[in-house]
Amino acid sequence: NAGVTQTPKFQVLKTGQSMTLQCAQDMNHNSMYWYRQDPGMGLRLIYYSASEGTTDKGEVPNGYNVSRLNKREFSLRLESAAPSQTSVYFCASKPGQGFTDTQYFGPGTRLTVL
Amino acid sequence: ELKVEQNPLFLSMQEGKNYTIYCNYSTTSDRLYWYRQDPGKSLESLFVLLSNGAVKQEGRLMASLDTKARLSTLHITAAVHDLSATYFCAEASSTGTASKLTFGTGTRLQVTL
Numbered sequence: 479n480a481g482v483t484q485t486p487k488f489q490v491l492k493t494g495q496s497m498t499l500q501c502a503q504d505m506n507h508n509s510m511y512w513y514r515q516d517p518g519m520g521l522r523l524i525y526y527s528a529s530e531g532t533t534d535k536g537e538v539p540n541g542y543n544v545s546r547l548n549k550r551e552f553s554l555r556l557e558s559a560a561p562s563q564t565s566v567y568f569c570a571s572k573p574g575q576g577f578t579d580t581q582y583f584g585p586g587t588r589l590t591v592l
Numbered sequence: 593e594l595k596v597e598q599n600p601l602f603l604s605m606q607e608g609k610n611y612t613i614y615c616n617y618s619t620t621s622d623r624l625y626w627y628r629q630d631p632g633k634s635l636e637s638l639f640v641l642l643s644n645g646a647v648k649q650e651g652r653l654m655a656s657l658d659t660k661a662r663l664s665t666l667h668i669t670a671a672v673h674d675l676s677a678t679y680f681c682a683e684a685s686s687t688g689t690a691s692k693l694t695f696g697t698g699t700r701l702q703v704t705l
Contacts (some may be wrong), residue, residue, distance in 0.1 A: 509690050519602070520680060520695040521635075527692030536692070566635065572691075579623055579684040580693045582633045 480504055482584035489591045491559045499554040499587050501569030508574030510552035511581060512536075512544060514565040519563055521568065529574065550555050559591045594618050596683050600694035603670050606704055613699045615664040615681035622683035624657050624664045625693060628677045635680065639666075671703045 482503045491497055503510065506530045513521040513536075523536030525544040533544050541563060543555045552571075556563060566588050569583040595618040605611050617624065619654035626639040639648045641664060648655050653673065654667045664681055677702045682693040 511692075512697075513695075518697060520596075520697040523692060523694075526690060526692060528687075534687070534690070537694075578640065579693060580625065580637050580640055581693060582637070585634050592639065 482569055482571055482582055483580075484567075484587050486587060487585065490592065491556075492592050493560060495559050496555070496557050497559065497565055498556075499569075499589075501553065501584060502551045503569075503571040503582070503584075504550065505571060505573075505582065506549070507571040509572045510546065511570040511572075512542075512552070512554045513568045513570065514534070514538065514563075515568060515586075516565050522565075524554065548575070556589040559589075561591045563589065564591045565589060574578050594683060594685060594694040596694050596696040597680060598679075598681060598699050600699060601697060602700045602702075604691045604702045604704060605668075607672055610670065612667050613666040613668075613679055613681075615666070615692075615696055617662050617664070617681075617696075619683065620662070621683050621685055622657070622659045622660065625682045626664070627668055627680045627682065628693075629680065630677050631696070638679075648702065666675040666699075668701070669677065670700075673691050673703045673705060676701055678687075679699050 510522040511526040517584040569584040624641045627635040639655040644659040646657045678698045682695045
């Protein structure tokens with residue numbers, strides 16, 4: 479039981495390049511989330527998916543797209559990376575509506591955009 | 593817009609001392625969460641507070657919730673070096689189809705010998 483896994487762990491991009499961050503969970507959770515963490519700003523929600531087939535914008539969605547591929551996987555895509563997207567990205571999951579709000583976090587992806 | 597404020601942002605304390613981290617949140621939520629993050633690591637759930645007056649304790653950490661004051665506290669008793677980490681509080685809210693967590697900016701705790 480691996481919990482929440484993220485790939486890659488580290489990535490360096492040049493401005494304008496695109497990439498997809500992958501997230502998978504093996505806990506049969508319904509809801510999944512993408513956050514970014516910047517120094518002094520805590521975690522900010524980018525997008526979330528309440529259940530398979532649905533996605534919604536969070537606090538800072540501009541410059542990102544997401545896909546809830548199936549119940550296990552939730553990917554985050556940067557179409558044209560900008561230096562302002564340099565951050566640590568965390569994926570999280572939780573059982574679903576009506577259950578605990580406790581989210582379980584992946585190990586993070588450290589992204590640098592030059 | 594939900595807003596969660598923590599203070600202090602940085603806390604340096606000696607081993608054996610007591611201290612409290614404060615978390616103020618903006619809505620009438622009665623669901624408040626505390627997480628711990630070690631440097632370069634992910635977030636780990638510490639406490640779940642689900643009602644006014646809720647108190648949870650684990651070792652040297654005790655968390656409480658006052659929904660009327662929109663305040664949660666994390667009290668550290670007789671700090672030890674192993675408690676050095678960043679602590680986040682998070683307020684839960686529901687959107688109808690999902691619940692979300694709004695995180696504070698974090699309190700970086702450094703316990704010195």
